[in-house]
Amino acid sequence: MNNLPPIPTIEGDLMLDVFKHHSVRDLLPEDIGDQAEAEYGDTDRVAALGEAVFTMVVTSIAFQKRPPLELNQMQAERQRWLSDDAIMNWVSLYRLRSKVSATREARGQLENPEVTRFLFNSYIGAVYHQKGIQEVYSWVSRLIEPNEEPRKLPGTAAPKPPGTQAAAPADYPMGPPPGATPPPQSVPRLAYFNQVTTQMGYSVQWAAESTGPPHMPRWTVRCIVNGTERGVGEGRSQKLAKEVAAQQAATAMGTSNVSTTHTC
CATH class of the missing domain: 3.30.160.20 (Double Stranded RNA Binding Domain)
Structure with missing residues (x-):
């Protein structure tokens, strides 16, 4: 996939926890206490957050497609992007498994679809926690629609600076009939x-x-x-x-x- 978008970075202890398999964490009891005191709690919570955010984002992107998709088409697109195949592919393309610390016995589990989904959801949740929803939205939109411009979160269009107005349309070549008034700037x-x-x-x-x-x-x-x-x-x-x-x-x-x- 030559047009794979750059993956957003995550930092600090949260990054270390996202890439720490439970087999390693279980060997270090102090890690459990450290996570409990962290602002994000533990990676189970982060993965649950990431799953909800990712589901919302892909549903929104399917909803925004033009021309609008029928409900069954929208649901089919959504399921395709949420599928194990899609997530396994993305995790492989980003080589996320290679960054996970796990015991030798547990490394084989990293190819498991459930474990892979947990890793992907944890990463999504970490990006959302540290960078916000717009970062997730832009990244995911480019991930699932690589040939389109990155989508912006609905309702986040930048407001116009105070005192500015939309450019007035050029003079309309077709003369209006008597009594017709030129269109105000607000009329398309x-x-x-x-x-x-x-x-x-x-x-x-x-x-x-x-x-x-x-x-x-x-x-x-x-x-x-x-x-x-x-x-x-x-x-x-x-x-x-x-x-x-x-x-x-x-x-x-x-x-x-x-x-x-x-x-x-």
């Missing part, structure tokens, strides 16, 4: 296009199609005004493609001096 261009064409009595139809795999579609949308194709847009989502098509249609209609006789 597509909404204004629909408003103007409705006021002018135009018939607008949209033809959309997608190509490519379901998890990475490419949308093409055609804007048809009074039976004539006036704009074509492409994008990673149907909405973006529709916006481009609307802009092209508005430009074409404005430069061709569309009249109120509706002869497009």
Whole structure:
């Protein structure tokens, strides 16, 4: 896997405990007392935390896929990412087992799917505990979608600096009918296009199609005004493609001096 994302680092005593097999810990009674006094308790707690966090993250990523997956598709994607095969593969690619200290008799257990899952969940829990949910979310999204941009945690978009406004759209080429007011900055261009064409009595139809795999579609949308194709847009989502098509249609209609006789 050439595009394996860098694994987040963990530090301190928590890192040592994550990579310490219980066979070694059982030989050192003082380790049990040290873990009990640690802020994270013990690795059993960390692994339980990691399991919950990982399940939430992969479920959220499956939920965010566009176009939206049907429920059964979303559940299938989720189960694929949570499977023993996936976790065994990731642990092997990151060579995490080689970092685990274990007795000679116990080293063979490290290949066990249950032990491997415990190690992976412990690492996820440690990253969450030390770095936070966004670090886990970004890493896992790149791990399961290596060809996509790292996803951001929903609801964490950076707020705009005080006093700034969104850039005003360029002058709309298509002249609005008498009485129509220019769109305020808060109104999307597509909404204004629909408003103007409705006021002018135009018939607008949209033809959309997608190509490519379901998890990475490419949308093409055609804007048809009074039976004539006036704009074509492409994008990673149907909405973006529709916006481009609307802009092209508005430009074409404005430069061709569309009249109120509706002869497009």
